[in-house]
Amino acid sequence: MAETTQVDNTKDLFVKMALSAWEMYNSRATKLIDSLSDEQLLSETAPGRNRGIYLVGHLAIVSDAMYTLMGWGERNYPHLDVTFIKSPDKSSEDLPVKEVREIWRNVLEKVTERINAMKVDEWFAKHTAVSDADFVKEPHRNKLNLLMNRTSHMSYHLGQLVYLVKK
């Protein structure tokens, strides 16, 4: 029994570590986005680089796409993959900034609900982009690892979005 408890504690701990990081970066991103004006979000983060509105949409839709990879059921915005993942910035007509802000908030809310409903052991199951055969060889390619990768991805673009803040 003691050993089983230790297993559970270790898993709990690691899930807590990964979820804390995910929440921290989402919270930082939300705070930053809320602090930026529509005009700032429509600006390029650096000359010739992605605009704020594109990066916010990109991060939201990448989070929405986790529904599929995590096996959480129907996504909310599959039709926006074209705009924010498959195509570069400025290649399709802009959604209104207000709508992109709503998408950000809505995706974060829905994803948070799904994350909170996950049992600790579910995080250690394979995500849908890994085959059964590969997962036997590479058991670290689980759902928690996917969330950790998404956290670093958010951090990467957050470093760019912060360039919209006036100096």
Place this chain on the structure above:
Amino acid sequence: MAETTQVDNTKDLFVKMALSAWEMYNSRATKLIDSLSDEQLLSETAPGRNRGIYLVGHLAIVSDAMYTLMGWGERNYPHLDVTFIKSPDKSSEDLPVKEVREIWRNVLEKVTERINAMKVDEWFAKHTAVSDADFVKEPHRNKLNLLMNRTSHMSYHLGQLVYLVKK
């Protein structure tokens, strides 16, 4: 015995997940830095923002500072905290770009040696910036968590360094 093995496997798995991410971002950063000319590294990542040379030095010295937090012994570049952590870019005389490149490579090599020498259980011990009392309440503030935070920190600045690549 079965339970003990499971504990070990679970911990091994976590450590592998966190180390894989750390190695991936260090490898991406090294590849990017090596691909940039000295002139590019001396440029600002965006108008009025940190230059490449500062960000490379900053990331290297933050990694070097892990020696203290991890309890790995004497750091290699404590005297560079002033230049690359405590002061903003352009506030002290530049080191030659060649030297900053060498510092990057040297820190990565030394830190990798230390990481490879860590036993799995050591990653779950507290780092030196957490008090014993806090660690009892917050056991997720361990050395592996610190490494995960450093991975996201590297990713954040990598998103900025990539703006030095010519379009």
